[in-house]
Amino acid sequence: MNHLAHVERFMFLGEDADWPATFQAAESVIADYEDAVARAHLIEETARHAGHLDILREQIDGTAGR
Numbered sequence: 771m772n773h774l775a776h777v778e779r780f781m782f783l784g785e786d787a788d789w790p791a792t793f794q795a796a797e798s799v800i801a802d803y804e805d806a807v808a809r810a811h812l813i814e815e816t817a818r819h820a821g822h823l824d825i826l827r828e829q830i831d832g833t834a835g836r
Contacts (some may be wrong), residue, residue, distance in 0.1 A: 771803040774819055778806035
């Protein structure tokens with residue numbers, strides 16, 4: 771979520787890119803992401819990253835989607 775918020779703000783809103791990367795979905799990170807999405811409206815970028823996470827999950831548990 772933090773990475774997605776960073777991408778939305780940096781690539782599409784031109785805001786500061788100096789954010790630490792994290793894969794934790796804390797409440798504040800989710801709220802920050804929702805704020806970035808509300809201003810940048812970038813569904814494709816979120817979908818692309820969700821696909822990346824699905825690949826990682828498949829490597830961890832060995833199951834595939836549909």
